[in-house]
Amino acid sequence: MSTTPRLSMRERQRNLTRQSILDASLEAFAERGYFATTVDDIVQRAGIGRATFYLHFDGKATVLRNLRDARMVEWQTQDGFNWGHGQEASVRKFFERMVDFYLEAPILYKTLHEARAADPEFAAEHMRTMEELVVEWSRTKTSATREQLRLSAAMLYSMLDYFMHLWLIQGWEIERERAIDAMSDALLAAMR
Structure with missing residues (x-):
């Protein structure tokens, strides 16, 4: 019996959108560098609108912090x-x-x-x-x-x-x- 709570369809979609933003950000950073990458670059790659981006993150720095923090949690464990x-x-x-x-x-x-x-x-x-x-x-x-x-x-x-x-x-x-x-x-x- 699994003790992991089941996510609603809305929560799963939110998680997928968030992951799409993270993935698109890393691709943009790889291609353009951190400084030159804009939120527009990220949303275009993710296939979402700016409003959707800002529902999840307040800017590219926050996205990078999330990428770093997720990797550090994995590394520290x-x-x-x-x-x-x-x-x-x-x-x-x-x-x-x-x-x-x-x-x-x-x-x-x-x-x-x-x-x-x-x-x-x-x-x-x-x-x-x-x-x-x-x-x-x-x-x-x-x-x-x-x-x-x-x-x-x-x-x-x-x-x-x-x-x-x-x-x-x-x-x-x-x-x-x-x-x-x-x-x-x-x-x-x-x-x-």
């Missing part, structure tokens, strides 16, 4: 990742998971990167994410100061962003395992 158990192993596991995250969603990665550069709100959200990481790391058994942890968080995101940009966007051939080892070693050195 995978295999119980935890920073606090074995520093070397947890740092390596983090880089492995982030590389795989970007490989599974390269258009989303590229769009988020563009949005951080073009939209002050996305840049501020990224800074909050980095600060949350510093707080999480400070709860682990580390002798690093808060300043060292902030530097480490900045290094982590800088290394990862640049590595993924070279690899996914520029097409630079880089061996996954060696890159993960190098990024892990550099971050661990900064955290000491």
Whole structure:
């Protein structure tokens, strides 16, 4: 016996329309880039009117946040990742998971990167994410100061962003395992 509630026809149609908007947005971001994409581009691809779009989202930034958040929820529930158990192993596991995250969603990665550069709100959200990481790391058994942890968080995101940009966007051939080892070693050195 299923305990999942059955959706009404109206709810199913709403969910399908919402997913259509998300899919169309990602296609538009891939083709035109975040900055150049307009709501008109999205609604045209989704085959809906502007009013329908605005029933679901208040703009392209909200669509991108929904795409990111859905992917992050999926990512965070995978295999119980935890920073606090074995520093070397947890740092390596983090880089492995982030590389795989970007490989599974390269258009989303590229769009988020563009949005951080073009939209002050996305840049501020990224800074909050980095600060949350510093707080999480400070709860682990580390002798690093808060300043060292902030530097480490900045290094982590800088290394990862640049590595993924070279690899996914520029097409630079880089061996996954060696890159993960190098990024892990550099971050661990900064955290000491």
